[in-house]
Amino acid sequence: MKIIVCLKQVPKNDSILRINDAGSWIQDRDLTYEINESDAYALEAALQLKEKHGGEVIALSLGPARVQSVIKEALARGADRGLHLEDTAFDQLDAFGAAATIAAAAEGDGFDLLLTGLQSDDHGYAQTGVIAAELLGLPHATIVMDLQTEDGGIKVKRELEAGFFQWVTMPVPAVFTIQSGINTLRYATLKGIMAAKKKEIKKLDAAALGLDAATLAPKQQIKRVYFPQKSKQTQMIEGTAAAAAATLVEKLKNEARVF
Numbered sequence: 496m497k498i499i500v501c502l503k504q505v506p507k508n509d510s511i512l513r514i515n516d517a518g519s520w521i522q523d524r525d526l527t528y529e530i531n532e533s534d535a536y537a538l539e540a541a542l543q544l545k546e547k548h549g550g551e552v553i554a555l556s557l558g559p560a561r562v563q564s565v566i567k568e569a570l571a572r573g574a575d576r577g578l579h580l581e582d583t584a585f586d587q588l589d590a591f592g593a594a595a596t597i598a599a600a601a602e603g604d605g606f607d608l609l610l611t612g613l614q615s616d617d618h619g620y621a622q623t624g625v626i627a628a629e630l631l632g633l634p635h636a637t638i639v640m641d642l643q644t645e646d647g648g649i650k651v652k653r654e655l656e657a658g659f660f661q662w663v664t665m666p667v668p669a670v671f672t673i674q675s676g677i678n679t680l681r682y683a684t685l686k687g688i689m690a691a692k693k694k695e696i697k698k699l700d701a702a703a704l705g706l707d708a709a710t711l712a713p714k715q716q717i718k719r720v721y722f723p724q725k726s727k728q729t730q731m732i733e734g735t736a737a738a739a740a741a742t743l744v745e746k747l748k749n750e751a752r753v754f
Contacts, residue, residue, distance in 0.1 A: 496550035496644070496667075498541040499578070499601050501611040501624070502569055503531040504562045508616070518719050530565045533612025537673035539680050540642055541610055542573045548644055551575045553604065557585060557596055563696060570691035571683035577696035578604065584701045589713040590618075594626035596711070599704040602631060608649065609670045613638055621672070628670035635670040636663055640677050 506512070506526045515522040530538075541552045554569035556562040557580040566577035580596055588596065601609050609631075611624035621637075628635030641652035645664055653661045654674055683691075701711065730746075732739045747753050 496544060496548050496607045497553070497605065498544060498550065498608045498610060499553045499555050499604065499606045500534070500538045500541045500569070500574070501597055501609070502534045502538065502554055502556045502562075502565045503612070503615050503617075504528045504556065504558055504565045505531045505616045514720055514722070518721065519717060520720055528561065528564070530568060531612050531615050531617075533614065533673055533675045535612075535680055536675050536677055537610040537612050537671075538569055538572065538574065539678045540673055541608070542681070543678065544608075544642060544644070545573070550607075553578055553606075555580070555597065555600060557581075557588075557593060559586075566696055567691055568683060570694045570696075571687040572681055573687065574694075576694050579696055579698045580700075580704070581698055582700040584706070584708070584711055587713060588711060589715050590620045590622040591626055591714045592711045594623045595630055596701075596704060596706060597623065598627045598630040599706055600699055601627070603699075603704065607667045607669075608642075609633075609668070611670075611672050613672045613674050624670055624672040631668075631670065633668055633670050634665045635672075636665065637672045638674050639671045640674055642671065 505528065506521070507529050510526050512521050513525065514520075538552075538554065544550070545552050552574045553576055554566045554574040555578040556566050559581060563579055566579060570577060578600055580600055585592075585596060609624075609627065611627070614621035625635060625637060636651050636653055638654040639651045640654050640660065643650045648664055648666045649669060650662060650664045651671060653663060655661055732742050734742070
């Protein structure tokens, strides 16, 4: 089984966030980075499938030179090789552009399963894996909690609302977005770190993937990022208990819009 795992590099949770001078996003010069949490669980799921059934795990990451660190970490944990999608044309991608880039790379390499995390810790769109599946014309499932091979296909457990779960059997190739916490993450061993130095990391740019500017043009843009202004306002409601209750309900409904 050949499995491609998408790994996004995101700022660490304890990073101090500062808005850049343009007010368009977070400045990155002071940030430290790590593998996106749900992507790490997707990698572990892929490694466990490989250990049970054999095959190959490919770690794919999109971004500047610094994202090679997450690819190398995946190789040290047990992935077989890496794909690094790097091009200045990828700098301002939205979810659709990222999905198109990933889909092109995955289709060019070939795979049985394409795994992504459920969502990223920075943007949190939860769209990239689903859009990639649609662009590839493949079946997909989201919020996956478990994966099991079954008669040439794959059986997945999906998390639903209110504590319910759903088992779905699907053909391969397929695309899945993985929920955090579905397994126990492994750490890179010294042996794994040494072995990772000999593993291939292949670089691909927009031209190699056959992507043009029109495909990569953002379908959505972040216009401004800002910290919400903190303010307090207290309003006293007077009158009888019945009148005050009626006024409070009206304000909660029409002003606060909590119900």
